[in-house]
Amino acid sequence: MGFHLRRQGKTMSRSDPRFRLERQRREVDRYLLQLLEKGDEPPSLREAMRHSVAAGGKRLRPLLVIAAAETFGYPAGKVMPVAAAIELVHTYSLIHDDLPAMDDGVLRRGRPTCHRIYGEALAILAGDALLTLAFEEIASFGLSEGQAGRALRINRELARAAGREGMVGGQVLDLQTEGRQITLPELEKIDSRKTGALLQAAVRCGAIAATAGAEALKNLSDYGTCLGLAFQITDDLLDREGEAAALGKDTGADEARGKATMPALIGAAEARRRAEGLYRRALGHLDALGRPAESLAELARQLVYRNS
Amino acid sequence: MGFHLRRQGKTMSRSDPRFRLERQRREVDRYLLQLLEKGDEPPSLREAMRHSVAAGGKRLRPLLVIAAAETFGYPAGKVMPVAAAIELVHTYSLIHDDLPAMDDGVLRRGRPTCHRIYGEALAILAGDALLTLAFEEIASFGLSEGQAGRALRINRELARAAGREGMVGGQVLDLQTEGRQITLPELEKIDSRKTGALLQAAVRCGAIAATAGAEALKNLSDYGTCLGLAFQITDDLLDREGEAAALGKDTGADEARGKATMPALIGAAEARRRAEGLYRRALGHLDALGRPAESLAELARQLVYRNS
Numbered sequence: 001m002g003f004h005l006r007r008q009g010k011t012m013s014r015s016d017p018r019f020r021l022e023r024q025r026r027e028v029d030r031y032l033l034q035l036l037e038k039g040d041e042p043p044s045l046r047e048a049m050r051h052s053v054a055a056g057g058k059r060l061r062p063l064l065v066i067a068a069a070e071t072f073g074y075p076a077g078k079v080m081p082v083a084a085a086i087e088l089v090h091t092y093s094l095i096h097d098d099l100p101a102m103d104d105g106v107l108r109r110g111r112p113t114c115h116r117i118y119g120e121a122l123a124i125l126a127g128d129a130l131l132t133l134a135f136e137e138i139a140s141f142g143l144s145e146g147q148a149g150r151a152l153r154i155n156r157e158l159a160r161a162a163g164r165e166g167m168v169g170g171q172v173l174d175l176q177t178e179g180r181q182i183t184l185p186e187l188e189k190i191d192s193r194k195t196g197a198l199l200q201a202a203v204r205c206g207a208i209a210a211t212a213g214a215e216a217l218k219n220l221s222d223y224g225t226c227l228g229l230a231f232q233i234t235d236d237l238l239d240r241e242g243e244a245a246a247l248g249k250d251t252g253a254d255e256a257r258g259k260a261t262m263p264a265l266i267g268a269a270e271a272r273r274r275a276e277g278l279y280r281r282a283l284g285h286l287d288a289l290g291r292p293a294e295s296l297a298e299l300a301r302q303l304v305y306r307n308s
Numbered sequence: 309m310g311f312h313l314r315r316q317g318k319t320m321s322r323s324d325p326r327f328r329l330e331r332q333r334r335e336v337d338r339y340l341l342q343l344l345e346k347g348d349e350p351p352s353l354r355e356a357m358r359h360s361v362a363a364g365g366k367r368l369r370p371l372l373v374i375a376a377a378e379t380f381g382y383p384a385g386k387v388m389p390v391a392a393a394i395e396l397v398h399t400y401s402l403i404h405d406d407l408p409a410m411d412d413g414v415l416r417r418g419r420p421t422c423h424r425i426y427g428e429a430l431a432i433l434a435g436d437a438l439l440t441l442a443f444e445e446i447a448s449f450g451l452s453e454g455q456a457g458r459a460l461r462i463n464r465e466l467a468r469a470a471g472r473e474g475m476v477g478g479q480v481l482d483l484q485t486e487g488r489q490i491t492l493p494e495l496e497k498i499d500s501r502k503t504g505a506l507l508q509a510a511v512r513c514g515a516i517a518a519t520a521g522a523e524a525l526k527n528l529s530d531y532g533t534c535l536g537l538a539f540q541i542t543d544d545l546l547d548r549e550g551e552a553a554a555l556g557k558d559t560g561a562d563e564a565r566g567k568a569t570m571p572a573l574i575g576a577a578e579a580r581r582r583a584e585g586l587y588r589r590a591l592g593h594l595d596a597l598g599r600p601a602e603s604l605a606e607l608a609r610q611l612v613y614r615n616s
Contacts, residue, residue: 159444
């Protein structure tokens with residue numbers, strides 16, 4: 001079994017996974033915006049939260065949740081709160097990473113970063129509120145669907161991926177490496193926590209919602225690991241080569257700050273080869289599932305062969 | 309039925325609720341420190357997290373969790389993860405509130421604030437990690453005790469109390485009022501979100517762990533509301549009158565920044581009377597439970613009649 005990937009064409013048929021993913025991307029957007037309308041928070045907080053969430057982005061993580069759930073027969077509509085929760089955690093992390101005390105980002109997703117518009121205090125608090133809302137969403141999902149057990153497992157997955165041993169820990173390591181030489185294994189450790197953990201959690205949470213078995217979860221975890229590493233390499237290549245206009249965020253920033261990246265360590269050509277190798281390995285892990293997983297394969301392709 | 313409250317004496321018998329609360333306070337401390345030993349996070353992150361959690365404090369919120377759980381027959385030892393989770397959320401909020409972009413605090417619990425020692429980036433991230441760890445704790449509690457349903461309800465309570473409509477929202481409102489006149493209802497709205505929401509959640513979460521019924525939860529919520537308002541008034545009185553040495557944090561800070569407080573609005577004597585009235589109402593709500601609730605009564609007393 002293998003996956004035949006079409007080249008980007010002018011038209012898409014309805015059965016094309018790209019078509020389905022586009023539709024789901026819009027549904028994710030709609031769901032997120034509705035969720036942010038529901039609260040009774042102060043208007044300035046709502047604005048700051050909306051600014052960052054509404055900026056869009058590829059919605060890769062929620063689409064991974066949905067694709068993993070659908071692979072095991074669980075419908076997209078029902079898993080939407082979990083997909084949204086993962087995107088909320090991702091968005092919170094972008095806001096906090098962009099703060100002046102951290103990466104001091106100016107542009108994100110083609111717009112000024114949250115603190116550049118709303119100030120530092122509100123940006124910190126908007127991040128806090130988005131992170132908290134993610135866990136509220138998962139609780140609501142579990143209580144309304146009457147499936148507390150799996151919601152609690154998802155809750156734990158997400159907390160672990162986001163927390164001290166995951167994204168937060170990775171960001172700490174990342175800040176500590178600025179301006180000094182690091183080794184390839186060190187770099188991979190940072191990337192696996194900072195980026196890989198949440199991508200892997202997205203796939204796993206979708207599968208847990210669909211009550212996938214342990215072996216499937218293992219294969220999906222491996223797929224997620226490959227995805228995370230490939231994603232970070234592609235990100236670093238784009239940061240190095242890309243233009244701010246296409247990427248929607250500051251470029252060349254890593255290099256300027258002497259930040260270690262895979263392309264800097266092993267060269268751009270080798271880094272690109274490595275990303276493609278990881279992509280093929282990711283597809284291999286999907287093959288091992290023994291069931292159609294076109295959306296997951298297409299998302300891997302989009303992630304590696306992207307220009308923004 | 310009523311509660312006989314002893315005056316602070318030189319000796320405590322073993323049946324004295326103060327004795328039990330002291331023992332539980334030490335158990336909470338121990339549990340929290342062990343929890344912070346368990347992670348595989350970068351050492352600097354662990355240090356920053358430990359610094360703020362280990363600073364101690366009254367542990368009022370975890371003791372409220374335990375007291376509420378015990379009131380409905382659920383043992384202190386089993387509810388400890390929930391108690392710890394509430395304290396983690398409280399500690400995270402102190403770290404973030406103290407940041408230069410917010411209240412710019414220098415002293416907290418008798419020590420330099422987190423960012424004064426570890427820098428802003430690590431303080432933000434330590435707060436993020438503690439908030440996330442709280443939700444991981446609750447998930448672990450539910451999964452290990454085989455009571456996913458109530459853990460998920462606790463999860464939702466905590467997220468709501470901490471999030472956009474609770475603490476985060478309250479902090480936003482609070483920041484917005486600096487330097488301008490506000491009304492009493494406005495002030496009560498801020499306090500109920502910023503302080504009251506988590507105190508109420510502590511009591512409710514303990515009771516939910518013990519599967520207390522809806523009417524009991526209602527009475528406990530009312531008790532928590534009174535407690536929250538009384539707590540904030542006492543806090544403001546102490547900030548106005550207290551000395552940094554006794555309080556362990558910056559004093560006079562509210563006044564210096566022209567921040568509205570209850571004593572500033574209605575005078576110290578009237579504020580004190582109001583706090584005592586709220587205390588009596590809190591006891592009334594405990595009476596309505598129709599079962600012994602000595603620890604909850606004692607905690608209310610300690611909260612209103614404190615000097616730090």
